[in-house]
Amino acid sequence: MKRNVLIIGAxxxxxxVAHKCxxxxxxxxxxxxxxxxxxxxxxxxxxVHEKGAMKxxxxxxxxxxxxxxxxAVVALIRRLGVEIVINVGSSFVNMPVLEAxxxxxxxxxxxxIHEDAGKICETPPWYGNYEWKRRDRCKAAGxxxxxxxxxxxxxxxxxxxxxxxxxxxxxxxxxIVDINAGSHGKYFATNFDPEINFREFTGTxxxxxxxxxxxxxxxxxxxxWDMPVVGEQKAYLTGHDEVHSLSARYPGADVRFWMGFGDHxxxxxxxxxxxxxxxxxPVRTAEGLEVVPLKVVxxxxxxxxxxxxxxxxxxxxxxxxxxxxxxxxxxxxxxxVADHAxxxxxxxxxxxxxTAGVPPVAAALLVADGTWDVGTMVNVEELNPKPFMNLxxxxxxxxxxxDAGGDRELAF
Numbered sequence: 095m096k097r098n099v100l101i102i103g104a105x106x107x108x109x110x111v112a113h114k115c116x117x118x119x120x121x122x123x124x125x126x127x128x129x130x131x132x133x134x135x136x137x138x139x140x141x142v143h144e145k146g147a148m149k150x151x152x153x154x155x156x157x158x159x160x161x162x163x164x165x166a167v168v169a170l171i172r173r174l175g176v177e178i179v180i181n182v183g184s185s186f187v188n189m190p191v192l193e194a195x196x197x198x199x200x201x202x203x204x205x206x207i208h209e210d211a212g213k214i215c216e217t218p219p220w221y222g223n224y225e226w227k228r229r230d231r232c233k234a235a236g237x238x239x240x241x242x243x244x245x246x247x248x249x250x251x252x253x254x255x256x257x258x259x260x261x262x263x264x265x266x267x268x269x270i271v272d273i274n275a276g277s278h279g280k281y282f283a284t285n286f287d288p289e290i291n292f293r294e295f296t297g298t299x300x301x302x303x304x305x306x307x308x309x310x311x312x313x314x315x316x317x318x319w320d321m322p323v324v325g326e327q328k329a330y331l332t333g334h335d336e337v338h339s340l341s342a343r344y345p346g347a348d349v350r351f352w353m354g355f356g357d358h359x360x361x362x363x364x365x366x367x368x369x370x371x372x373x374x375x376p377v378r379t380a381e382g383l384e385v386v387p388l389k390v391v392x393x394x395x396x397x398x399x400x401x402x403x404x405x406x407x408x409x410x411x412x413x414x415x416x417x418x419x420x421x422x423x424x425x426x427x428x429x430x431v432a433d434h435a436x437x438x439x440x441x442x443x444x445x446x447x448x449t450a451g452v453p454p455v456a457a458a459l460l461v462a463d464g465t466w467d468v469g470t471m472v473n474v475e476e477l478n479p480k481p482f483m484n485l486x487x488x489x490x491x492x493x494x495x496x497d498a499g500g501d502r503e504l505a506f
Contacts, residue, residue, distance in 0.1 A: 096177040096201060096462045097123030100170070102161050102191055103183035104134035105287065106399040106443050107205065107244070110451025111182055112138045113441035114489065116147035116154065118455065121462055124153035126174050129183065132158040141442050161187035167194035176200060178461055180454050185209045185290055189224055196228065196237050201461045203454050205244030207335045209290070214374065215297025218307050219338035225471065232471040239471040243457045245430075245449040246272055246351075247336035249491070250413045251474040252482050253428035254340055256504070257415035259479070261426040261497065265347045265417040268340055273354040275324035276407030276434045276445060280396055282362045285446040288392040292372045295363065299333040302341035302349040313360055319352065322496065323431045324410045329354040339473040347417075366391060398447070405434035405444040426497040428504060430486075440490065449491065456485040480506040 099122050101111050108127065115125050127135045135156035142154060159170050161183050171179065171194060181191045181204040188208035195202035208224040210216070216223050225241055232239045242248055250270045258265060274285065284291040299310040315331035334351035341349045366372050371387045378384050412429035430449070437448035457474075460466035465481050474482075483493050484506055493504035 095464065096467060098174065098176040099123070099125050099178045099180060099458060100174060100176040101125070101127040102129070102159075102167075102179060102181045102187065104129035104131065104138060105182070106402065106447035107182045107451045109138050109141065109399065110437075110441050110443045110447050111180055111455055112142055112154075113145065113147045114452055114455035115180075115458070116142045117149055118459055119148055119152045119154075120150045121459060122178070124174070124176070126153075126155050126157060126176060128157040128159040128161075128170060130158065130160055132156050145441070147441075162190050164190045164194045164197065167191055168197050171195070171198040171200055178458050179203070180458055181205075182451065182454065184287060186211050192225070192228060192239060195239065196231055196235050199235055199237060201238040201240075201467065203240040203243050203457055203461075205242060205248060205450055205454055206290075207242065207247075207338070209293065211374070214293050215300070215333060218300045219342060220335065221338050221473070229471045233469070236469040237471075238461055238467050238469055240457055240461070240466065240477070241471065241473050242335050242339070243454050243474050244451075245453055245491075246270060246334065246411055247339070248453045248474050249430070249449075249486065250411065251336050251340060252477070252479040253413035253493075254344070254415060255475045255477075255479045256428060256483065257413065257426050258344075261495075262415060262417040262419050262424055265344050265415050267348040267350075267416045268344060269350050269352060269414045270334070270336060271319050271321065271329055271352045271354075271412045271414060273319070273321055273324055273327045273329060273410045274446060275327065275354075276405055276409060278401040278444070279404045280401065282359070283396040283398065283401055285398055285401070285444070287398065288395050289388055292363075292366075292388060292391070293374070294333070296367060296372050297333065299331055300337065301331060301333075301351070302337055302347075304348070305345065313355070317352070321410045321412065322429055322494070322501065324408055327354045340475060343473075343475055399443070402434075402438045402442060402444040402447070405438065408433050409445050409449060411449065424498070426495060428493065428495050430491050430493060432491065452489050452491050453482075453486065456482055456489055459485060
């Protein structure tokens, strides 16, 4: 049994994680949240208390820490006596935080692949560049490290495992489709950290097809998907984290990720990119100031956490697996629909943050009770999906399945 949780990060996803941990603090124990700016952590804790989210009276404390400093994170872990770290900070801090967890001997989880600030779209598989190099050390230390346990990556990976275990004898393709049919009312904004968001879309689009990596450019390949609740939506082939682990488990299947974009987003993105404003390379202004264009764009765009109060509409995210069942072609869609306004009413965040923040808390509960405390490094599809699915169903992210048998709740 593991108890006491440290949340790293203080953005929109961290707010969701904080509220959901509070709702389960009878099982998770003392709660702590840390980032470089302690005031942001204090504001999140205040929102938890305003919503009356703490299930039982207990500790929820804010701390200042530089997550890039592994030694500082180790010292904080040991001082607080935490046994589970939920890292929802910038993906630039993944490796320092993971190193700290290995050193301290505590469980680690994150929601995205590590990124090197100086590199974009490294050679696939991306997990092989940083995370997987630490597998042996995690195993030797008996440290549970669950990689990419947000929604996508995360829940969508677990759905692929459900398709493998429950619905298909052989998987020939996996398409992950992420549609945000909501509206934030701003001229232009990103749902996550703009710097991370734009880096994701300025590099090469990698997919796994025909048993090898295929390269495309962003917005080169698009198609219309008919999705539950949100209807027909245009989505584009996009490079994304889960392709890089799912392709390792299902090497004989085509694995693709599709993300929905409106024409307005594409137009603004294209202008920014063509002007060089999405570059991570420093430039010098006429006044002699050295600036990074991408960081300037980030500074002038709305903070993603600020979008929540006015967000309306729904998201629909799905894993669509095709293959063979009982010798015949078969297809299954596993999906979730989330509502932005409902997410804000519960935890004060928009739906994108909600879908990313609930799963790591479900994972923490499974680590706490020993179900997922595997003592090594894993991606989500390597873990038993059934207890995860059942927790998500009662934590605000109900799972559904659509196949030849109809459209129904997915529960075990």
